[in-house]
Amino acid sequence: MRADVRPLPAPPVTVRAAVMMFAAFAFAYFFSALLRAVTATLAPAFSAELGLSAGDLGLLAGAYFLGFSLMQLPLGRVLDRFGPRRVLLLLLALAVLACAAFALARNFASLLAARALIGVGVSACLMAPLTAYRHHFGAPAQLRANSWMLMTGSLGMLASTLPVQWLLPGVGWRGLFWGVAGLLALATVLLAWAVPKDRSTSSQAASHVLSYREIFRHRYFVRLAPLAFFAYGGLVAVQSLWAGPWLTDVAGHDAASAASGLFAINLSMLFAFFGWGVVMPQLTRRGWQVDRLIASGVPLSLLLLFGAVVLGPRAGAAWWAAWCVASTFVALSQPAVAQAFPAAAAGRALSAFNLVIFLGVFCVQWGIGLTIDALQGVGWSRGVAFQTAFGLFALGCTLSYVWFLWCGCSRTPQTG
Secondary structure (H helix, E strand, O other), rough: OOOOOEEEEEOOHHHHHHHHHHHHHHHHHHHHHHHHHHHHHHHHHHHHOOOOOHHEEEEHHHHHHHHHHHOOHHHHHHHHHOOOHHHHHHHHHHHHHHHHHHHHOOOHHHHHHHHHHHHHOOOOOOOHHHHHOOOOOHHHHHHHHHHHHHHHHHHHHHHHHHHHHHHHHHHHHHHHHHHHHHHHHHHHHHHHHHOOOOEEEOOOOOOOOOOOHEEEEEEEEHHHHHHHHHHHHHHHHHHHHHHHHHHHOOOOHHHHHHHHHHHHHHHHHHHHHHHHHHHHHHHHHHOOOOOHHHHHHHHHHHHHHHHHHHHHOOOOOOHHHHHHHHHHHHHHHHHHHHHOOOHHHHHHHHHHHHHHHHHHHHHHHHHHHHHHHHHHHHHOOOHHHHHHHHHHHHHHHHHHHHHHHHHOOOOOOOOO
């Protein structure tokens, strides 16, 4: 019987090849992040043309995350079996078709199906690069590349706001999706050219590939999972949803002022991830390992979060921008998880960790909303309900940090 074929870790690449590889991956990830956030900007256009309700718009936005999340565990398996290059090229081809289908959609059901397929198509746009970096780059370069990939994602989220709004009068939302489809097609060409081919050998000669059961029970994964759920997932939940309602409903900003505040928050995140990419190699050479950075940085984010709860209306966009920047310490955990496992299992480890993060996004977003509604239902003011809900979120982040410190008494696993 023919043995399965699995990729083997590739040797390090030259600096020029590494730059070209990163640029190709970042180009694709930019549009993944833009597609994730663009429904907020396009919501008025969808409502005007297709008569969508608020519930329809919420479901349409969530369809992306549904397709994206359902792919994470299968994605890890295929990344480790077939390699990041082949998997990403195939899924991006699906994303091109899905964007074209979205542009052609004439009813809500068609939009919903196309939106879910977009989520499936771009589901590897971060995990595939991080897996490839685990194969090709050393530890400091992995940390730098991870930070700059997240910076690219912040840039994509920025592009989904004002720039998309500027383009709409000229091209319309359908023309926008045709344009994204074309640019994703260009991204597949760049990836095929710039990313080294996946190296394969018989699984009989390959090292043991860990199962998901082993990954989820791994000591280092267990140590970081609560922080990924509460702190990292909560960061995305607040940045992508609850920062806006806080600014309008608690801090008293009008819609235009809140939009400017959100733009400033996203811009600050972009610069934060750029800064991490610059300083991480120097910090690691000086002995500042990821665990030490997380242990040192998370308390600052907790102080700012509890401070926002106490300040209430006085916690405006600048305060939340500072909290988001302080929370980027937890983003260092992704490449650290990849380094804690053998390179042949990097795809599964990263996808499993990403699933924990997205479960956190969903639960924190929904949990804050449910808490606010419940407290208002018993007569609390909306502002106080917001503060209480965020206080409970801060408590969850604190407990996850205590767990991280408590588990740190054991030895951090060797990288594979």
